[in-house]
Amino acid sequence: MKKIQYITSCLLVLLTVTSCQDFLEEENESFAVAEEFYLTEEGYQSLLNANYAQLREIYGNEPWIYVCGTDLFAEGRDAEPTGLSRYTDLNPSSTGVAGLYDNAYKAIQTANTAIYYADLTEATDILDQQLGEVRYLRANAYFLLVQTYGGVPLVTDYFREPVLEFSRESAEDIYSFIISELEAAVNQVSSGAYQGKVNERAVNHLLAKVYLTRGYESFGSTADFTTAASYAEAAIAGQGLNLSFEELWAPGNPTYPINEETLFSVQYDPASVSTDPFNLGHQQTAYFGPYQGGSEVAGDAPYRTYTLCPTQFAIDLFTEDDERYQVTFMTEVYERYFDFYDVDDTSTLTVNHYYAPAWEATQADQDAYMAEHPEATYHQYGTYVPSANPTNDYQTIPLKKFDDPEAPFGQNTSRRDIVLSRLGETYLIAAEAYLQAGQPDVGLNFINDVRERADVDDATLAEFDIDYILDERGRELIGEYHRWFDLKRTGKLVERASAYHYLVEEGNFDGANGVLKILRPIPQSALDLNQNNDFEQNPAYQ
Structure with a gap:
């Protein structure tokens, strides 16, 4: 049994690139009886929990793969990984390229283990539901992989012996597998309200996005x-966007459910990180803004990396009447x-920094504000974005929607859920799907x-196109780990990144063999360990 568990943890070395030594040091006390444990109701539940825990590895760390190198964010004082952010030296060994690949395959192998034991474990009333949840999680991992790298190995078996040779399936086959898994899962999972586990609406939302892509x-x-469009409507299930945008993002109880519009999220309740709060939280809060001081300001300001800062284009997406601007x-x-969160009446507080919006761009506007707040540093519109070459603290505007005022000061400390699927996005998926299906009038309603929730004017049919949808997704979903996939899906990555990211030029995407660097390269670490010599790198990197 010990050998089986050891192999399970170190299986598929070329895909997961995990350390078996670390595993032995951390888990040595009880794994010898793990196989018997998984045959019990309690043991299988622990295996299901392990599957959910893999979401933290996929989404809880540095978010480069999801948002950098796009039209919405660029580096401020500190540098992003240049391969992923500028595309100039993007190669199989570039920083950040392997992270998603490794973590997605760890999740897949954890899911494969749970699916294997589903046939052997003690029968319970919820076993089929649990199996559906695991299928969703495995399908989600493959969806991330196929969007990022194209065709990848399709691994569905629980391995008892190490396997070091894998073939690459086509992207078409990977999509077919994802869809088959989700369409099976939608009939297995709970149809009840979201309580932190995969339910029917979450599966319908992901199915809508997979088919759309x-x-x-x-x-x-x-x-x-x-x-x-059909699956998006099933996920919406007649529910309106009843919460204000402020209610969606106001910090509060960080455990699930965040609010009634959350369809699925990565869980980070305080109890689960209490044993090591400085390392077990996630990093989403730490990005998307300027450095605001070190540990000496702990409790007064959040930790910021100063590496993913909103571009001028991101700022300019919003108009004065858009309620999302002040919330974002x-x-x-x-x-x-x-004090923004902790003080009820902020009217008498000292203002240190003010970032003037486009609709307050005149000298008269500045004079009026400074007369009322003479102690403030006034950042004129157009000066607080990365392209203005900010080098000092507070020189870019902070994105606050992920703020966690109760978290300890540090990069890995946020305990708010990372929202993966929410109703506002489902509406936008429906809008895009109907547009591309040739029913723009229906999509326009979604x-x-x-836009009605944001208190802005309706879009017209004449302006409703894919660029308008991408702009609206930028306003609604900025920072929510969708942007690179949005641009890649719609074929707008090169156009928009080169137009609105001040460090990206169109030629940066030129790869080998006349192929653009749209797909990311298969990590070199995986290629080196794969004994299949016919496993090909993506053409742009050959």
Whole structure:
């Protein structure tokens, strides 16, 4: 039994690149009886929990793979990984390229283990539901992989012996597998309200997004868009966008459910990180803004890396009447940053920094503000973005929607859930799917529901196109780990990154063999360990 468990943890070395030595040091006390344990109801539940825990590895660390190198974010004082952010030296050994690949395959192998034991473990009333949840989690990992790297190895077996040779399946086959898994899962999981576990609406949302994404592929079809719209409507299930945008993001109880519009999220309740709060939290809060001081300000301001800062284009997406602007950005920073959340009446507080919006760009506007707040540093519109070459603290506008005032000061400390699927995005998926299915009038209704919640004017049919959808997704979903996939899916990555990211030029995407560097390269670490000599790198990196 010990040998089986050891192999399970170190299996698929070329895909997971994990350390078996670390595993032995951390888990040695009880793994000898793990196989018997998984045959019990309690043991299988622990295996299911391990599957959910893998989401933290996929989403809880540095978010480069999801958002950098796009139109919405660029580096401030500190540098991002240049391969992923600028594309100039993107290669199989570039920083950040292997992270998603490794963590997704760890999740897949954890899922394969749970699916294997589902046939052997003690029968319970919820076993089929648990199996559906695992299928969703495995499908989600493959969806991330196929969007990022294209065709990848399709591994569905629980290995009892190390396997070091894998073939690469086509992207078309990976999509077919994802869809088959999700369509099976949707009939297995709970149809009840979201309580932190995969439910029917979460599966429908992901199915909608998978079909939408496949529709743009060479092997996709208009029928994919129609199907995506159908699944999006099933996920919406008649629910309106009833919460204000402020209610969506106001810090509060960081455990699930965040609110009634959350369809699925990565869980980070305080109890689960209490044993090591400085390392077991996640990093989403630490990005998307300027450095605001070191440990000496702990409790007064959040930790910021100063590496993913909103671009001028991101700022300019918003108009004065858009309620999302003030919820998304911290436009007025008090002497103590967190007083924004902790003080009910902030009218008498000292303002340290003010970031003037486009609609307050005149000298008269500045004079009026400074007369009222003479102690403030006034950042004129157009000066607080990365392209203005900020080098000092507070020189870019903070993105506040992920703030966690109760978290300890540090990069890995946030305990708020990372929202993966929420109702506002489901509406936007429906809008895009109907547009691409040739029913723009229907899609327009969905995007205007999102805009109505933001208190902005309806879009018109004449302006409703894929660029308008991408702009609306930018306003609604900025920072939510979708942007690179959005641009890649719609074929707008090169156009938008080179137009709005001040460090990216169109030629940066030129790869080998006349192929653009759209897909990321298969990590060199995986290629080196794969004994299949016919396993090919993506053409742009050959």
